Amino acid sequence: MSRRDGADGTGEAAAVTALRRIAGLPGLALHGFIGLVYPPSCIACGSATAVPHALCAGCWSEMRFIERPYCERLGTPFSVDLGAPGLVSPAALSDPPVYQRARAVARYDATARRLVQRLKYEDRLDLAGALGAMMG
Template sequence: MAHGVARAALGLLYPPTCIACHAATGEPHSLCAACWSGIRFIERPYCERLGTPFAVDLGTPLLSPAAIADPPVFARARAVAQYDGTASALIHRLKYADRPELARALGTMMTRAGAELLRETDVIVPVPLHRWRLWQRRFNQAMALANVVARQNDIPCNPSLLARVKHTRQQVGLTKTQRQENLQGAFRVPEEARPAVKGKRILLIDDVLTTGSTANAASRALLKAGAAQVDILAFARVVAEG
């Protein structure tokens, strides 16, 4: 009862606001109706490998032409929403505006979007940053999201299973081929971590899935170390129109 009274008093002093636009909301760590409607959620029908949405529901699970022509290294990818509008703004604030508390709301949405992957996951691994990038940014947004997803699903999170050993260029503005070249040899499973990787079904967590180059490079390193399967879960993904 005392906890409830204290929470109510705190709500009067600091009313909950939208995590995107700061408008009043009924619950903390949530979105207002306008910002919620500004998120283009990714729901079925979508490609079973890449998680990219289809415009038409043909009634059966399908693979997209992109997944057939150029199969990804990872098994499956899922994301909450398309990377635009409110979703893009939230990611930008999480990464660059010192808003790590946003990970709680974003991670909760990721738990729902990745439910089928989480049922088959042995261990969660965040996509790592190189130590210099981590020093510049001060925290790893993928790690913040992974902690939330792991805690909500009672699945171990182990960031030590994958290391970023190459200080790559920023991926923004690079073509898919340039991204692949940029990430070649960027990830490695430390020798002491190999026993913990072998035979495990791993869920890689990242904030944004763009061309899939980072996800492929990280998955390749884990599979080479003996992982049984690698899936990807992101908050947002870039979707090419048409």
């Protein structure tokens, strides 16, 4: 038993933990109230979602994510999987970019365009976390 422990085996650490839980209750209540007044909504279209800072099912299905195979230099998707890792597109070979690698998480159309334009032109910095999470 350490000096800080009481005779019943509880100590300062348990008291601090209990105080932190009690202190956090007003914040949880406020968060719950805000969730009732302003329920979570889709970051792209504004419809209701189960969790904040997420896409609704409709917008998620519209996102055209870029998956392998894609050009390792430009990040553009290939229409056919040749089964070899690290392929570079003819465009990257014929006119090599000055950078080593570019990568996009999704094609820049519909939902993705709407999200990027809101981030850039409407100063919606609250979208940065969700978009960053999509990039991995």
